[in-house]
Amino acid sequence: MEIQRTIKYDADRVKGFGREVMNVPGCEQLESCIQCGTCSGVCPLSIYMDYTPRQVMALTRGDFKNEVLKSHTIWLCASCYACTVECPREIRITDIMYELKQRAIHAGIYPKRFPIPVLAREFSAMVRKHGRITEMLLVMKLFLKTNPFAAMGNWRLGVDLLKTGRFSLATEKIKQHGDIARMLDATDAKKVT
Amino acid sequence: MNKEWKPRIVAFFCNWCTYTAADLAGVSRLKYAANIRVIRLMCSGRVDPQFILDALSKGADGVLIGGCHPGDCHYVEGNYKLLRRFQMLKRMLKDLGIEEQRVRLEWISAAEGEKVKRVVNEMVGQVQKLGPLGIPQKFEEWDKEMEHFATQVAEKDAACACACAERDKPALATA
Amino acid sequence: MKYSYFPGCSLKGLGRAYEESLLPVMKHLGVELQEIEDWNCCGATAYMAVDEAKACVLAARNLALAEQQGDRPIMAPCAACYLVLNKTKHYFHDYPAMKDTIDRALGAVGLRYSGNTPVRHPLDVLINDVGLEAIKQKVRKSLKGLKIATYYGCQLVRPYATFDNQYNPTTMDRLVETLGATVVRYPLKTKCCGGSLTGTVPEAGIRLVYILLNEARKRGADCLATACPLCQFNLDAYHAQVRAEYGPVLVPTVYFTQLMGLAFGLPERDLGLNRAAIPFKWRPTEAPPAKVAAAA
């Protein structure tokens, strides 16, 4: 039997983390959370989460940065916004989940070979390059980068899609694809200041 | 204008709604800009346009009036009476070249402490942007100009006076 | 009625059938769609997870292009695009910082966004601009006898949709009823289909797909009607995995536009019905000959 301590010491907090998140546009309302659990109650994926959405709110507000960013919860969020529209305190939980995902990606802490961050990164890389998404390429890349066996398993699906012409091998591009890169850089430039 | 300049705003609050709301803001420890000076009246209907003009001419950079919401006046319809007066006054102020953000009318019920905070902060912000109205100083300038004219006129009169005297002489002589 | 048309990546790929059926139907109703010249990916949910500001900037480019190419409302058929474009519009108005970022980024490529152009979904347009009466007029082959579970999915009505009730939307119900079909009570109409999780965390995604299909079957629906390419994809393409996990649940999922096409009697090959993995075999019966005679 393997045991580990679950107690949290004040040193485990990253003081100011909660405040930081609450200062992000769309996340302000977190302050007024009453921990009623409505978010978890309506969340279709809460049944798989290591921390329920409610707990993520509590942890975030309580400055438990590492716990939050390590949790599967933020990656399991399918952004269906059920929690956001049901929350009796009008907390935009989905937007908070986005914010936490971003922080996780930037901090590079997320479950290893957990495909979602990879998808997100590949997705953005492709957008930057071509301006549009060619699902075929995206999916291929994604599976090859994560676990090839899944790719094999899903191969039938790929074939199906090709047969029904829903997966084109041609790359979707926009004319001014240089623009995208330029805009995104401009965005960063702004953010530095 | 030096950075230290802070707008001075005179407020006329009705006893039943807005003044009470301001009390509520206090009891709830809401925080707002300190540039506002509240004068309590029984009803916004008591606000005489002269009060507003007087405040501006005595150096206020803005005037805020708070009354009960339409239909809620403690005295049935004092706030409507004010509204009519106020609209006329606004036109006049425009002609005088006084920016309209400087004079503001708000309906704030006894329960709206939050609104007091919001309105005061907004208004202070706006007036801060507009800068000082400085009518007293303007008065001084105008007075100077007037003196100047007065002296000029006086000289003219003097000059003309002797001129006339010259012209009239012969006539006098003939008489 | 003119609209700037923003297809989004999916309608060129997985959701091809959606565009294929949408365009003729809209044309048939006299709704003019002007595809936004050189549109780019809306940013979608995945990009939101990387960088909100960038996601909004991406979306804003499309909004700006649309404004540049004509003062028309934007029509975004993909629920995800619809949400992201609207979200960007909201952020543009609600958060000065975001506005600056967007202005800055667009400025870098000589574009400008005013923040006024409305972003609308085909359902919104059909119900509120075209109107059910006009649609009724166009029905040639009534869908009488077809039992439909209307499935709105999540992002179509949450959180920004203003044209329908977030908790119990009814626009699609009213629409298909106008086409003559019957709507089965389907309490899952706004539940999540798993989105991209079907690919990334199959055990979770597939389960959601199963629940949606199975409940539709239990309530005696012949098909699910959807208004989102990802929903359609998830409910249709993963039947193999669903079968493997829970046994076969072969309820076809069609786009509401395909149903309209059928009801309007448009040529089937134009409606992309062949693209579904779970084939939708049901067909309306020909209009009674008497009518035809009258028409002739």
Added chain:
Amino acid sequence: MMKQQANGEIRIGFYICHCGHNIAAMVDCPDVAKYVEKLPGVALSRDYKYMCSDPGQELIQKDIREFKLNRVVVASCSPLLHEHTFRGATEAGGLNPFFFHMVNIREHDSWVHTDRKEATEKAKALARAAIERVAYHQALEVKRVPIHPDVLVVGGGIAGIHAAMTLANAGKKVFLVEREPSIGGHMAKFDKTFPTLDCAACILTPKMSAVGAHANITLWSYSEVTKVDGYVGNFTVTVKRKPRYVNEDLCTGCQECIANCVYKEPKFADEFNEGLGKRKPIYISFPQATPQVVLIDPEVCLNFKRGTLTDKCKKTCVEACGEKKAIDFKQMEEIKEIKVGTIIVATGFQTFDAKRIPQYGYGIYPNVYTSLEVERLVNASGPTGGEVMLRDGRHPKAIGIIHCVGSRDKKTNRWCSRVCCMYSLKLAHLLKEHTEAEIFNFYIDMRTPGKSYEEFYDKLLEEGVHFIRGRVGEVTDWAMTPEEEGKLVLRVEDTLAGFVRRIPVDMVVLATGLEPQADAQAVRRMFNMSCGSEGFFLERHPKLAPVNTFTDGIYLAGACQGPRDIPDTVAQAGAAAAEAMVLIDKGYMEQEPNTAYVLQEECSGCKSCIPLCPYTAITFDEVKEKASINEALCKGCGTCVASCPSGSIAQRLFEDDEVFSEIKGVLAYE
């Protein structure tokens, strides 16, 4: 300036109060005192810890005598709080109380600002304004208005009943007006009352019949107040009495007519039973209804539907009534006008409409009930005789009670309705008693503040009722597992266990919150009261004047002022009655002498002021061709003053000189 000289040498005493740290923490009181000391007319200037304390007030009196002060200014809290106190002190010191003026540097300064320097400057400016102003103050006489001894109580719930009884027992004449056919309000619908579980009817009905029988109470049920004129001590109230088509004085409540109605079976939704039961066109709300008088519903009574002229209906009810001749199909709506001196508003609350939260399925799933419906369901005199039977005839094996429906929710009502936790516990107990079902309570926070309330919670825990801390996400009928088939499923996070659960039940009870009556705004206007942001009537002071309104002579009782349970309601009703009696027994009410008056010599007789006065206090003297104001009628708003083109109307306490000098004062400070 004239007047100021006329007032002779001005000797002002200025006092600034620290109010402990409330003011001193943000305002440099000694500094302000020092500043004021140098102002013209100021004879002495002090700062003191608590001016409102006895020593503080004595200080003022002492100084008035020793330093020959003839004006007093106190800078402390809001005049709405202590102006009265300090006027008293000024008077006790031998001056006319209106030679006093108050400066609000707490609510309007120290409590709302964060920069000590700015707050102190503001205090100086406000103090200076008062100094400038007070010099113009005149000696004034307080006006006394007589108080009419009769009282109007609006609303016949437990609050109105208790207030009316208290006053009547003290020998006051009371008019009790109730909108429904019977008094009793919500309480009459309840089965038991928490935490003692004594039956509501047993404790309420004796009071109800006492009201009906009391010689000092005029009970007008099925009536509504439509108009209120006048002012404290002298209100004129118009009451509309709706026709019940039965003569109240002749009906003995024998109910023969009901038994003999042409409708053999009751078939119309019964309001009192929340539509769970049925009644006939001629009916009585409930067995103990007060007054014991039946009424006819013209919407469904054949005699009305088929038209009174073509006599198609057999009128079996009339036959049954026989000699009493109580039934009167020709009865008309009656308009009554009464004079009262004080009014107690006890119009109560309405329960939240559960349909506004579609996720909980009320109106979609027949076995989802509101708490009020369940009150009737478990009530022995209810539609099922106390048998808990679902709409589909089954008996529930599992029941879920959802708390906070329409409470603590920014999308519906933000406030906590205060009674739901306790009544949910009560219903849980009663349902358990009646059904032996497994019962789940879903709560966000369990709120049981009150005498032996927590003990009641303990009792429920011991009874084996489940308590799950979590707000239910949705109530649905789609099954994941075999045991969920055909049940209502609640999806909820068990927040204390930390995971999500799906719980199948047969019956869902929605603990709907309390909210203001739909017509609260209209009522508010009629009685010239204010409403809080959530729509309940606003008390004059949350702590020190909880039953007073901003209109003198009008008091609040019960849930119309905010959600509260029966004990609190009764206590408050008593308080309101006491407040009314204070005025009645005193016999008069002192009023601010802030009335307007015409400066005869200056009035040009343009008449423009006359239509402005909402109290018709201004008349035109045709002989002198000048306006004149009846100060008995004037309420002192000052609208006419501000509007007089020739500036020939003035208002006491708010003379132009006084306001102008105040303006000068607030701006003079550099």
